[in-house]
Structures are given as C-alpha cells and as structure tokens.
Amino acid sequence: MSVKSNTVNTVLGPVPPEELGVALVHEALLSVVPGAEHAFDVTIDRAEIFETLAAKLRDFRAHGGGTIVDSTGMFHGRDLRLYETLSRTTGVHIVASTGQGPQDMLGGYFLTPQTNPPTPWPAEKFADLFTKEVTEGMVVPRVERRGAAGLVATAATPTGMTATDESLFRGAARTALSTGVAVSLRYGSDAVHDLDVVLDEKLPAGRVVVGGLDREDAIAAGAPLEIARRGAYIALDHVGVADRPHIADAxxxxxxxxxxxxxxxxxxxxSSGATGVAKGHPGNDLPYSYVLTTFVPLLTEQGLSDEDVRRILVANPRDLLSVR
Structure with missing residues (x-):
C-alpha cells in the first residue's frame, strides 16, 4: 500500500486535502474500553451503532462539517468496515488513526511480561507496529489489513510520562518521520516536556498536535502559547466540556x-472529543456539530473574522493531516 504525499489518508483511500472541508481532529466514533466487548452487560449491536453514528455524521454534514478524525488509535473500538460504510453513506470523510496509550490502557503483551519486572517495548517496536498500519493498512483483528491510518495518536499517563509512554511517543514520532503522517499526542502532566520527547526524535514541530490544552493546568503553565511558539499545533479539544479539569467555552x-x-x-x-457511541464508559455525548453551531458564534463575539475561523477549522487541519 503506497502512501501518497500531499493527500490525506481516509478510510476510503487517499483524498486531496482540499476536499476535507471543516475538520475536527480529535473525535471518537465507536469507543470501546478494551475488554468491554466481552462483558456480559455490554451489547455490541452493529446495526444500532451504525444508525446512531450515521445520524450524528449527517447532522455534522448538515451544519457544514466535512471530516471527522477518529483519534482513538488501535484497540479502542476502531471498526474499519463500519467506518467505510458510514463515510460512503453520509458523505463525511473519516480519518482513522493508529497508535496506543497511555501505559495503563495497554495489554501485558506490550510490556514484555516475561521479564521481571515487566519492561516496556522499545520505541522501535512501537514504530514498526504503527508504521505498518500506515504503509500496509490498519489491522482488522485476525482477518486482514484495510485502509491506511491517517494519523498516529498516543497519550501519556495523566500523572506523568512513564517509560512505556516515552517508548510510545518516540515510536509515534519515528512512524511520522518514515511515513509522512502527523502525530497527535495527549500530554500527561507536562505538555511542553511531552512535546519535547517527540521533537527529540527530529520530527518537525509542524507535524505534531498537542491535545488537551484546554485543561486548567496547561493554561496555568502557559503551555498553549509556548507550544505554539515552538511550531506545533495546539488542540483545544474539549469544546463543550465545562467540567474540571477543563475550562468553560467562554x-x-x-x-x-x-x-x-x-x-x-x-x-x-x-474539537469536542465527542463520542458517537461509547461502550464500557460514559463517553462524551456532544454532537459533532457542536463546534460549528455553538462555539463558532462565541469566537465571532470575541472579534474573530470569518477568515480566522476558516483557517482554524479548514486550513489548519488540512495542513496537519496532509501526508508530507
């Protein structure tokens, strides 16, 4: 599977960046806590899930949306056949992601449990795992590979980056360097430190987006401005969420x-970090259209022009998601 420069990897294949339209870069379609699919009290009715997600995607499109990035990574419910059908049915581009994290969401297989104590996979093993999902297609467990991942998404432990998290971040950066897709990272306790781990792999800052920067601790530390100065993208990706530790929309x-x-x-x-369908956890039930219908008017009240808003919602995600 070839990865084409200056295109965006969607679940239906590469598309020109100009076709994305308004794009939200940190959402979830089907979000399943690993193992919940085997629980006695959790039902996975794919027909029902399809109808729920299709309605939410149609609503997004009706309000001017063009692209949803499912940034949940490899083992949190990603269903490529479902996403392909949803994209064909609704006309919304869907970009799926590879990647994992944080450490406590990994299975023991990724911690080399035969050592005592267990040790993390080295970065190059994570890089190989993620890279193949871009160059050979994302894995459908035990069956096949399908479309190319359009993003590498990873996260650090909220109390602070662990050795395993660092391997994940470095592996993600190496995948981005070798394939041209971007990295989306959710920091642990220090956003600038976690960005620096990725940049230490010589990945250009413009190929990285740091999420969660609408958290109170990030703002108190001045992280959004510092990260922007370093040239990385800053994601305020809990729009519509007012519960601590996140700030309110105003x-x-x-x-x-x-x-x-x-x-x-x-x-x-x-982005809103909305969850279309959640299994095994409460999820975030905001509509994908929330940013367009409710938050953009707040930006207008702050004096942003239509050009400013279009740059944030169209041009910036287009540049981030383009394979380079």
Missing part, C-alpha cells in the same frame, strides 16, 4: 482570540 473562546491576536491563528485546532 474561556476557550477568549484563549483562541488571544492566540490569534498573538499571531498564532495558524497553530490552533478545535
């Missing part, structure tokens, strides 16, 4: 406006 809109005025409008990405 504060998010003000933060976006401050960053635009500081000259970093080209580094901002928005």
């Amino acid at each position: 504060e998010r809109a003000a933060l976006v406006a401050d960053l635009v005025r500081a000259g970093f409008g080209h580094r901002i990405l928005l």
Whole structure:
C-alpha cells in the first residue's frame, strides 16, 4: 500500500486535502474500553451503532462539517468496515488513526511480561507496529489489513510520562518521520516536556498536535502559547466540556482570540472529543456539530473574522493531516 504525499489518508483511500472541508481532529466514533466487548452487560449491536453514528455524521454534514478524525488509535473500538460504510453513506470523510496509550490502557503483551519486572517495548517496536498500519493498512483483528491510518495518536499517563509512554511517543514520532503522517499526542502532566520527547526524535514541530490544552493546568503553565511558539499545533479539544479539569467555552473562546491576536491563528485546532457511541464508559455525548453551531458564534463575539475561523477549522487541519 503506497502512501501518497500531499493527500490525506481516509478510510476510503487517499483524498486531496482540499476536499476535507471543516475538520475536527480529535473525535471518537465507536469507543470501546478494551475488554468491554466481552462483558456480559455490554451489547455490541452493529446495526444500532451504525444508525446512531450515521445520524450524528449527517447532522455534522448538515451544519457544514466535512471530516471527522477518529483519534482513538488501535484497540479502542476502531471498526474499519463500519467506518467505510458510514463515510460512503453520509458523505463525511473519516480519518482513522493508529497508535496506543497511555501505559495503563495497554495489554501485558506490550510490556514484555516475561521479564521481571515487566519492561516496556522499545520505541522501535512501537514504530514498526504503527508504521505498518500506515504503509500496509490498519489491522482488522485476525482477518486482514484495510485502509491506511491517517494519523498516529498516543497519550501519556495523566500523572506523568512513564517509560512505556516515552517508548510510545518516540515510536509515534519515528512512524511520522518514515511515513509522512502527523502525530497527535495527549500530554500527561507536562505538555511542553511531552512535546519535547517527540521533537527529540527530529520530527518537525509542524507535524505534531498537542491535545488537551484546554485543561486548567496547561493554561496555568502557559503551555498553549509556548507550544505554539515552538511550531506545533495546539488542540483545544474539549469544546463543550465545562467540567474540571477543563475550562468553560467562554474561556476557550477568549484563549483562541488571544492566540490569534498573538499571531498564532495558524497553530490552533478545535474539537469536542465527542463520542458517537461509547461502550464500557460514559463517553462524551456532544454532537459533532457542536463546534460549528455553538462555539463558532462565541469566537465571532470575541472579534474573530470569518477568515480566522476558516483557517482554524479548514486550513489548519488540512495542513496537519496532509501526508508530507
């Protein structure tokens, strides 16, 4: 499977970046806590799941949406055949991701359990795992590989990056370097530190998006501005979520406006982290259209122009997701 430069890997194959339209870079379609599919009290009715997701994607499209990035990685419910059918049916582009993390969401297989104590996989093993999902296709367990991953998504342990998390981050960076797709990382306790781990692999900052930067701790540390200065993308990806540790939408809109005025409008990405269907956890039931219907008016009130909004919702994700 060839990876074409200046295209975006969607579940239906590569498309020109100009076709993406409004793109949300950190959402979830079917989100399943690993192992929940085997629980006695969890039902996986694919027909019902399809209808629920199709309705949400049609609503997104009806409000001007074009592309959803499912940034949940490899083992959290990713269902490629389902996503292909959803994309064909609704007309919404879907970008699926490879990657894993944080450490406590990995199975023991990825911790080399035959050592005492268990040790993490080295970065090159994670890089090989993720790279094949871009160059050979994403795995459908025990059956086949299908479309190419369009992003490498990984996360660090909330209390701070572990040795396994560092291997994951370095492996993700190496995959991005060898394939041209970007890295989406969710930091643990120190956003700048976790970005630096990826940049230490010589990955250009412009190929990285740091998520979760609408958390109170990130803002208190000045992380959004510092990360933008380093050239990485900053994702405010809990739009519509007001529960701690995240700030409220009014504060998010003000933060976006401050960053635009500081000259970093080209580094901002928005998303709600919405969960279309959640199994084994509560999920986030916001509509995918929330950013467009509810948050964009707040940006307008802050003085952002239509050009500013289009750059954030169309141009920035297009540039991030383009294979380079």
